[in-house]
Amino acid sequence: MNPFTTPITVSHYLAVGAVLFVTGVVCMATKRNALGVLMGIELVLNGANLNFVAFGSKFLRETTLGLDGELIALFVIVLAAAEAAVALAIALNFYNNHATIDVDHADELKG
Amino acid sequence: MILLAAIDWHSVLFLFFALVACGFAVAVAATANVVRMAFYLTLSLGATAGLFFLAGSEFVGAMQLMIYVGGTLVLLIFGVMLTAQAKFVSMQTSAGEWVLGGAVGAALLYTLLSAALSVDDWRTPRANRGEVALVEARTSTPIGLALSGVRVDKLNETSEQLRKGMSGYFLPFVIVSMHLLVVLIGAGYMARTKRAGSGLALQAAIPAAAPRDRKRSFFVAVGLVKGLVFNLLLAAACFWLLASPIPVEGDGVPTNAWLKSLGESLAAYPGWLLPTLGGLFIANALLIAVVWLWQRWGVVGLVIVPIVQALVLSNAGCTSTCAGIFLAVMLVPVAATILLLLSGRPSAWSQME
Numbered sequence: 001m002n003p004f005t006t007p008i009t010v011s012h013y014l015a016v017g018a019v020l021f022v023t024g025v026v027c028m029a030t031k032r033n034a035l036g037v038l039m040g041i042e043l044v045l046n047g048a049n050l051n052f053v054a055f056g057s058k059f060l061r062e063t064t065l066g067l068d069g070e071l072i073a074l075f076v077i078v079l080a081a082a083e084a085a086v087a088l089a090i091a092l093n094f095y096n097n098h099a100t101i102d103v104d105h106a107d108e109l110k111g
Numbered sequence: 112m113i114l115l116a117a118i119d120w121h122s123v124l125f126l127f128f129a130l131v132a133c134g135f136a137v138a139v140a141a142t143a144n145v146v147r148m149a150f151y152l153t154l155s156l157g158a159t160a161g162l163f164f165l166a167g168s169e170f171v172g173a174m175q176l177m178i179y180v181g182g183t184l185v186l187l188i189f190g191v192m193l194t195a196q197a198k199f200v201s202m203q204t205s206a207g208e209w210v211l212g213g214a215v216g217a218a219l220l221y222t223l224l225s226a227a228l229s230v231d232d233w234r235t236p237r238a239n240r241g242e243v244a245l246v247e248a249r250t251s252t253p254i255g256l257a258l259s260g261v262r263v264d265k266l267n268e269t270s271e272q273l274r275k276g277m278s279g280y281f282l283p284f285v286i287v288s289m290h291l292l293v294v295l296i297g298a299g300y301m302a303r304t305k306r307a308g309s310g311l312a313l314q315a316a317i318p319a320a321a322p323r324d325r326k327r328s329f330f331v332a333v334g335l336v337k338g339l340v341f342n343l344l345l346a347a348a349c350f351w352l353l354a355s356p357i358p359v360e361g362d363g364v365p366t367n368a369w370l371k372s373l374g375e376s377l378a379a380y381p382g383w384l385l386p387t388l389g390g391l392f393i394a395n396a397l398l399i400a401v402v403w404l405w406q407r408w409g410v411v412g413l414v415i416v417p418i419v420q421a422l423v424l425s426n427a428g429c430t431s432t433c434a435g436i437f438l439a440v441m442l443v444p445v446a447a448t449i450l451l452l453l454s455g456r457p458s459a460w461s462q463m464e
Contacts, residue, residue: 007236014227029212057166089302
């Protein structure tokens, strides 16, 4: 099967979304820098967004989510922006108070 | 040689953007330098916007470029710059965490990919996709109207309940805008510097990292490598026997008496035995890798896995003597490994975390 001549399907998009999601999860799990963890979250949200758009696309399937897929993707983008702002504010606050950005040291609430 | 006319440029562009998006996403996870991570993330998200355009949702693609690449990432890069002290730019992750994260990631990737490829309807392309007019697929105006509560794309909605204005996105739109306002105020309030110079508690001692120059003796290294190789061989043997079972009757019965009896006894055991044993051997190999990377909990795992294997064997109908012999044979190398780790000065055991 030649990848240059076979048409694109929803599964192609889902596979790319899965790779983005998994790299985001691995990023969240392994980074010690709080900002690295944030970047992992962005990747995860993007992988999910890709799936929504693929299911809403008219070029890939006969029956689609229609506009709902794209609208949900838009809301996800907006909420991701809000989440990044708050998380960044928390990270900066943490950095100001503890002089480190290492999440391994953010254990003051630990019992 | 591909005929130029046969090339589906949609697929070619898709492959390009997909490779860029996935490749740089992997690079984000792989690099330890936070500045490079930010740059790779920019490229990955930009390529994802390209994928959105290819799927025909140009408005979402444009928003991805404007909000994500233009807004959120600039915010992240500012965060990187504000915290970019030399010791935080490049933070190494301990190797044991890489092993764990990689194992979780591989399992998750397998699950997601098998789900993505399992539905036939998702794997077949739209038959008349050439006839989907670009004009019909243009989405900016319907999205704008949907956000103000009118769904022009669902004018022939048959359900009375959905027609009563509930199919628009006006309320979520208002909620999101209020949410953004609150978040803006909250973030601005939280991020402001409270006391002048409070950021310069930076001289506070950072706990010392794990010692860099740990040494393992030659015998420990040889023992661990040998264990890794043997476990992988055993796992491979299990899966190979699973893939091509030894025939017990007919033409292919092996002449070798030992192979013949092995085939007969394997055929008598339930089908889940071989994959379980193989998986446990692979788990053992991973645990040896963990021990190699100075994580002490790997040793505990090395003791537990043979016990589990012996239990599996006895549950599968093996005689308890057979399972006991298996347990003893498996535990001898583990005991030898522990002895090796404890010997020497400084012992490998005392250097482990």
